[in-house]
Amino acid sequence: MKFIWDAICEIPKVLGALLGSIIDYLNPFSENFFLKTLFKWIGSFFESLWEFFIRLFVPNENYFNNKIDFIKSNISQKIPYQDYVDMFETVKQVESGQDISISLNNYKVGTSNFNIPNFINFSWVTKYKSTWYSWVRGLIFILLIIYNVNQVIKLFRGYNVAEGLSKTGGDSK
Numbered sequence: 001m002k003f004i005w006d007a008i009c010e011i012p013k014v015l016g017a018l019l020g021s022i023i024d025y026l027n028p029f030s031e032n033f034f035l036k037t038l039f040k041w042i043g044s045f046f047e048s049l050w051e052f053f054i055r056l057f058v059p060n061e062n063y064f065n066n067k068i069d070f071i072k073s074n075i076s077q078k079i080p081y082q083d084y085v086d087m088f089e090t091v092k093q094v095e096s097g098q099d100i101s102i103s104l105n106n107y108k109v110g111t112s113n114f115n116i117p118n119f120i121n122f123s124w125v126t127k128y129k130s131t132w133y134s135w136v137r138g139l140i141f142i143l144l145i146i147y148n149v150n151q152v153i154k155l156f157r158g159y160n161v162a163e164g165l166s167k168t169g170g171d172s173k
Helices: 002-026 034-057 063-078 081-092 123-127 129-157
Strands: 100-102 106-109 112-115
Touching: 002 100
Parallel strands: none
Antiparallel strands: 100 106, 106 112
């Protein structure tokens, strides 16, 4: 019986604590005021959303510098311009009146030899050369057929197909 009586005595304390927490959430001066916690949650949500969009659309700090360096290295491999810059710097130092001899890829000015390989490396084109030539041959073949058909029509009609499109039957006066 005492246990029941203690439970009944505890009811006002529990209700008081519940009412106190409800009042705490409704009290605008309280730290647990529900609008403050709601605003904090909304603020943190939008900050997280902002960080998400920044990570999604803004690249890393050195992203563009790395891409530019990658493109420069690829271009310098395909077009060895630094070799030509160095060669022209040494040509500037050659004195006038020296003998000049030129072969296909080798220039000799006085005692200096300049070996000039292909300026642009088109080795990657050789893989696709047969396919490219086949497409070009096919296109030229079709264009030649159209040209010859047009010439035969011109022979019989007196004007070719392109001129015939603008002509209308009868007088348009």
